[in-house]
Amino acid sequence: MFGESLVAALTAGGLLRVTPQGLACPVIIQPVRGFYIVYDPVAAKLAPVGKYLVMGMGTSSLAPANAAPRRHYRRALDVGCGGGFQSFHLATHCDEVVGLDINPRALSLGRLAARLNRTGNIDFRLSNFYAAVEGEKFDLIISNPPFVISPESEFHYRDGGLGADRVTETVIRNASNYLADGGIAIIICEWAMVQGAEPHDRLKQWTAGSGCDVWVSTSKGEDLPSYAMSWLRAYRAHLSPEEFHRTYNRWLDYYDDLLMTGIQTGLVVLRKRAGGNWLYIDEAPPVIRGRWGETLLQLFAIHTLLHQATVDELLDQPYQLASAARMRHVYQQVGSRWSSTEAEIFLEEPLPYSGRIDQYTAGLLARCDGTVPLRELVAAMGDAVGVSFAEIVEAALPILRGLLQRGYLIPVSLLPPGPEPSAV
Ligand SMILES: C[S@@+](CC[C@H](N)C(=O)[O-])C[C@H]1O[C@@H](n2cnc3c(N)ncnc32)[C@H](O)[C@@H]1O
Known part of the structure; x- marks a missing residue:
């Protein structure tokens, strides 16, 4: 049915294998987000592919891809590129992309996908971590490394x-x-929580003195038995109950030897900036909606402002409530009327944080329309509750800082250029 030259070309390219039963395609070619990726089916975990299996798009692939700002950059790097899921995103908005992987099969499948995608600006290089880019600099680095913590080194x-x-x-x-x-x-990863240390101590040590501002969004942290069980269910379900149990105990003994108490998952973002750097670690919202690279850049700008500005400089700025901010009130019957007992502010997207706020802060936020400096709003609030300006600033500023850090509130100077803020 196929011409011999086509079969020869596809076989030479690794897309077809001649078997006694006929022609077989050993890999999966999947269209995702406007390009193809080529990867191994799960069954390839068995020999002969085994250790060299190339994964398709996973949840961990999506996290850094959705966080990456899709602006024009000159050079981008994908560390542990696999079949190129991150690289093909980067290739759409960066002049040059370098994809690094220790697995030669991943590079072959990446190059094959590049031909299918007619993408000519990705340089796939065999590399142990950064070895093949020694001395080079990049504007954007993405990594979804093999971060699973276990006694195994199978894949x-x-x-x-x-x-x-x-x-x-x-x-x-x-x-x-x-x-x-x-x-x-932008790095999606996991790190160990260790006895006698704070949950993020290891991460703090790794980033200290890096010359970068560091923004981290973490999970709640996973306990070791659940973590081991979920990986073993995915990979060792074929074992007999006894073997499964032995393997499970081996994982837990390994964690004991490392004095581990749990595992943290997080998205770690570093931005190189001369001067004093900041580190911000926050629990991730339950879901992150869509691609949010522009929000990430805005959060970096806000954190840098909070790190550098004096109290007076912060008070002299007007602020605008994020367009995705919403308020929810809970009312309770008091006498013969409804009385608001608590208020929750939340963001609809892309990072749907939520938190309680008091009625005074709620009132102040409503007036943050980008036209009035914070100083005036805080002074009016102080007058309303009969508290001096100095006292109200001391009480309100930490709350406002928290709201700025999560992006509920944006300094007008950091808003993207667009329509003038409403004066109503
Ligand atoms: C979880 S996969 C990520 C694949 C792809 N980047 C993605 O986001 O879907 C991790 C990749 O890191 C590669 N890798 C493992 N150890 C490495 C090392 N020491 N240096 C470079 N790459 C490595 C693996 O071969 C694998 O392709």
Whole structure:
């Protein structure tokens, strides 16, 4: 049915295998988000592909891809590129993309997909971490490294083979060496929580002195038995109950030896900036909606302002409530009327944070329409409750800082250019 030359070309390209039963396609070619990716079916976990299996798009692939600002950049780097899921996104808005992977099969499938996609600006390089880009600088680095913490080192894409959380550590500790000034690295990863230490101590050590501002969005943290069980269910369901139990205990003994108490998952973003740097760690909202690279850039600008500005400089600015901000009130019957007992502010998208606020802050936020400096709004609030300006500033500023840090409130100076704020 197919011409011999077509079969020969597809076979040589790795897209077809001649088997005794006929022709077989050993890989999956999937269209995603406007391009093709080529990867191995799950059954390829068995020999001969085994360790060299190339994964398709996973949840961990989407997190950094959705966070990446899709602006024009000159050079981008994808560390642990696999079949190129991140690289093909980057290739749409960056002049040059370098994809690094230790697995030669991943690079072959990435190059194959590049031909299918007619993408000519990705340079796939065989590399142990950053080795193949020594001395080079990038404006954007994305990494979804093999971060699973376990006693196993069976698959390049899952384990990395360094033990504990050292793959994550290597990617994070070294990222700043390859960032150009102002460059951003976005890394999805997991790190160990260890006895006697705060949950994020390891992450703080890895980023200290990096010359980068660091913004981290974390999960609540997972307990070790659930973590081990979910990975083993996915990979070891074929074992007999006894073998499964032995393997499970081996994972838990491994965590005991490392003095681990739990595992944190997070999106870690570093931005190289000269001067004093800041670190901000916050719990992630329950879901993140859509692609939010512009919001990420805005959050970096807000945190940098909060880090650098004096109290007077913060008070002298007008602020605008985010367009996605909403308020929810709970009312309770008091006497013969409804009385509001609590108010919740939340963002509809892209980072749907939520939190309680008091009625005074709620009133002040309603007046943040981008026209009046905060100083005047806070003074009016002080008058309303009969408190001096100094006292009201002391009480209100930490609350307003928290609202700014999560992006409920935006300094007008940092709003993207657009229609003038409403004066109503
Ligand atoms: C979780 S996969 C990510 C694939 C793809 N970037 C994505 O986001 O879907 C991790 C990738 O890192 C690669 N990798 C593992 N150890 C590495 C190392 N030491 N240096 C470079 N790449 C490595 C694996 O081969 C695998 O392709």
